[in-house]
Amino acid sequence: MSDALLGTIDGKRHIYPFCVFYEDTDAGGIVYHAQYLAFAERGRTSMVNLLGFSNRNIAERHKVAIAVRHCTVDFRRAARLEDRLTVESRLIRMGGASLGFEQKIMRDGEELVVIDIVLACMSLETFKAQRLPDEVRNVFSDYLDVNEG
Template sequence: MTDTNDTGLLGYIEGKRHIFPLMVFYEDTDAGGVVYHANYLAFAERARSAMLNLLGFSNRSVAERHKVAIAVRHCTLDFRRAARLEDRLIVESRLIKLGGASLGFEQKIMRDDELLVVIEIYLACMSLQELRAQRLPEELRMAYATYLDVNED
């Protein structure tokens, strides 16, 4: 049984940012030991899911309770440097947009202080039944509103 009170695996919130540490495993890399480009999206997804859990929700609970899912609407990645096998990385997530039915994040993937990838991703709240945009559940919107950060560093 999973201990849902163990937040160590979920990273932590620092100010308005979520910090999610991870290690690059063999399965994340290509034959040369370099992280395969699509896996940066997986790292970012894990970080957003972990943040959601720290806010007191899970993707499953949101789907079951509100009959909605959060789906990717638009995404851009700016690759600056490659990560390699067994690197220790940090995914730093910052909520930059909170709309009626949408969320926007800037996510930075770093090795120590070295910026590797910048991801800007916009998500839409979708009705599971009709597969159409639907307003974010109010309790979820309120939880995220605390972390809205429109200031650039």
């Protein structure tokens, strides 16, 4: 499954290519640390869209939001202005009300940043945890990847 703007599903992995722009960097042309979270968000959102959903239609149909609950970021190498990077996303955990992803920001096969992120499904009315909608769970269950690599 592939779309020029949304990336590619390769097995159970989503690959989102992009280029580092001036706005992503500090004065020295190095990617500013917080931008890696934005890159990861773009990758996850593109994966969700490629699978046939959007954050907006999930919210409208099911009255829930899927928001970041927890994340860890391992910065290994810096990216620079105009680098061509990819965000590789794998769903590695699925709970009753949560999704866990491993996301790697890569340059030419080298891991620059590894992000472990947990998203929680919550009611838009009470802002409390709510079970993932079956529609979402069913689609994502096909992409659950508990293997290392």
